[in-house]
Amino acid sequence: MKQLLRKVFLADLIEGLRVTFRHQHPKQIVTEQYPQERPKIGERYRGAPRLNINPDNGETLCIACDLCALACPENLIVVGWERNPETKKKELVTFTYDISRCMFCGLCEDACPVDALELTQDFEMASYTREGAILDRQTLENGLLPTRYRF
Amino acid sequence: MADTFLDSTELVLNMGPQHPSTHGVLRVILKLDGERVLGTECVIGYLHRGVEKIAENRTWQMFAPYVDRMDYVAAVSNGLGYCLAVEKLLGVEAPPRAQAVRVILTELNRIASHLLWLGTHALDIGAITPLFYCMREREYVLNIYEKYCGARLTTHAFRIGGLQYETYEGFEKECLEFCDLFEKKIDEYEELLTGNRIWQQRLTGVGILTAEDCKEYGVTGPMLRAAGVKWDIRKAQPYSGYEKYDFEIPVRENGDTYDRYIVRMQEMRQSVRIVRQAVADIPAGPILAKVGKVIKPPVGEAYVSIEAPKGELGYYVVSDGSTQPYRVRIRPPSFVNLQALDKMCRGALVADVVAIIGTTDIVLGEVDR
Numbered sequence: 001m002k003q004l005l006r007k008v009f010l011a012d013l014i015e016g017l018r019v020t021f022r023h024q025h026p027k028q029i030v031t032e033q034y035p036q037e038r039p040k041i042g043e044r045y046r047g048a049p050r051l052n053i054n055p056d057n058g059e060t061l062c063i064a065c066d067l068c069a070l071a072c073p074e075n076l077i078v079v080g081w082e083r084n085p086e087t088k089k090k091e092l093v094t095f096t097y098d099i100s101r102c103m104f105c106g107l108c109e110d111a112c113p114v115d116a117l118e119l120t121q122d123f124e125m126a127s128y129t130r131e132g133a134i135l136d137r138q139t140l141e142n143g144l145l146p147t148r149y150r151f
Numbered sequence: 152m153a154d155t156f157l158d159s160t161e162l163v164l165n166m167g168p169q170h171p172s173t174h175g176v177l178r179v180i181l182k183l184d185g186e187r188v189l190g191t192e193c194v195i196g197y198l199h200r201g202v203e204k205i206a207e208n209r210t211w212q213m214f215a216p217y218v219d220r221m222d223y224v225a226a227v228s229n230g231l232g233y234c235l236a237v238e239k240l241l242g243v244e245a246p247p248r249a250q251a252v253r254v255i256l257t258e259l260n261r262i263a264s265h266l267l268w269l270g271t272h273a274l275d276i277g278a279i280t281p282l283f284y285c286m287r288e289r290e291y292v293l294n295i296y297e298k299y300c301g302a303r304l305t306t307h308a309f310r311i312g313g314l315q316y317e318t319y320e321g322f323e324k325e326c327l328e329f330c331d332l333f334e335k336k337i338d339e340y341e342e343l344l345t346g347n348r349i350w351q352q353r354l355t356g357v358g359i360l361t362a363e364d365c366k367e368y369g370v371t372g373p374m375l376r377a378a379g380v381k382w383d384i385r386k387a388q389p390y391s392g393y394e395k396y397d398f399e400i401p402v403r404e405n406g407d408t409y410d411r412y413i414v415r416m417q418e419m420r421q422s423v424r425i426v427r428q429a430v431a432d433i434p435a436g437p438i439l440a441k442v443g444k445v446i447k448p449p450v451g452e453a454y455v456s457i458e459a460p461k462g463e464l465g466y467y468v469v470s471d472g473s474t475q476p477y478r479v480r481i482r483p484p485s486f487v488n489l490q491a492l493d494k495m496c497r498g499a500l501v502a503d504v505v506a507i508i509g510t511t512d513i514v515l516g517e518v519d520r
């Protein structure tokens with residue numbers, strides 16, 4: 001009998017609708033208004049790469065050991081270096097990082113012995129050209145510039 | 152055909168590969184007699200990337216991020232299976248702390264995967280509301296992942312021998328908060344769906360797969376348990392310390408779509424239970440066993456299977472003693488479960504095909520690899 005009454009009065013459907021309406025309350029709205037409202041990014045987020053420089057003297061921290069390039073499964077890091085004739089040390093000349101092939105796995109970051117290469121919280125890496133996704137040393141050190149949109 | 156006495160001909164219809172309810176790029180060729188399905192054939196491979204071949208050209212560590220890209224909604228489980236397989240080959244075991252964190256993250260992943268299944272399955276059947284709610288709760292899990300390892304979907308959270316990242320401050324608290332919140336939310340989903348007459352009528356008796364069928368096809372996971380077989384690798388061959396936790400294996404008897412729905416809902420509740428137990432007791436200690444920077448397993452082979460959200464996920468790894476795998480063979484649950492599609496669809500209505508594909512809970516990234 002109870003079952004029948006439930007059926008006749010559409011109790012099951014009304015129960016469902018009650019849940020729906022309960023969620024109409026403004027406090028329940030969770031949608032993030034993305035471009036206006038910046039999302040909170042986790043501290044460990046693996047986003048755009050950065051090549052850290054020593055803040056005191058502006059020199060790169062990278063010791064051109066090539067470990068990141070070896071650790072990368074996609075082989076997308078190219079470290080160019082040259083031996084300094086006076087100090088006999090390797091010095092970094094160029095560094096290219098192709099984010100179009102990168103899967104942000106973090107292996108390069110883990111491999112770096114001096115924490116020079118770091119994946120940052122920057123997640124906006126769109127560009128209009130394929131070449132724009134290949135980052136050179138300067139971009140890596142200064143950080144990505146915000147994309148200029150062609151509206 | 153006996154029942155085609157009127158002038159009707161058989162019709163061959165293509166469903167997919169862009170059909171939204173095939174959950175990716177699955178093409179199903181349907182042979183129809185009016186509204187009845189006479190037979191189906193799956194065409195797969197649109198997402199084939201040759202993951203197993205890629206493994207042969209990478210070192211053991213380098214391959215770990217690729218397994219995340221098979222079942223991308225359950226990346227953590229995939230990573231766990233691979234890491235366990237290589238650890239077995241190496242003869243090491245992850246430290247207790249790593250094991251506990253692994254259990255927490257994989258169980259959260261089971262919830263996230265089931266949530267995505269629930270949302271899309273309900274959407275296919277016509278209930279749009281649950282999708283939004285499921286996505287909202289899934290977001291909590293993804294946020295925990297993001298804070299823990301820095302990525303949301305393809306996480307690469309585990310490393311061979313343990314973990315790379317220590318838990319962040321407030322990890323335990325956030326997991327418990329999620330558990331508290333989520334238990335209420337499951338009740339809410341059930342309020343929306345379980346008693347709903349349309350939902351019941353669309354699911355009951357659709358796509359029946361008996362226990363014998365399941366065993367014949369090798370179907371595992373919630374589909375097998377909905378048919379009444381109490382088989383869960385977490386209980387049968389405990390890995391990563393699952394024997395320490397107290398949980399039940401939900402089982403149902405009929406093996407139809409509705410039962411699979413119930414089983415998965417129960418599983419989410421059980422996962423919450425496991426997470427609670429694991430969070431309450433994360434042992435202190437190291438998180439990475441001594442495996443060295445260069446991983447060179449001895450010559451040999453190992454097979455490890457785990458209970459992924461979709462079923463039994465197996466990794467068969469062969470080493471020739473070098474830094475690169477000689478062979479990695481993956482047994483994906485989705486691929487095997489999909490084989491039973493024809494069996495379930497025969498005799499059903501066209502509209503039920505959508506429900507049946509939804510209930511198999513396939514991820515095409517894993518079917519095609």
Ligand code: SF4
Binds near residue numbers: 104
């Ligand atoms: S994040 Fe991974 S894929 Fe990207 S450069 Fe580093 S190692 Fe290579």
Ligand code: SF4
Binds near residue numbers: 063
């Ligand atoms: S691993 Fe670090 S120090 Fe070595 S080349 Fe790469 S960025 Fe430079």
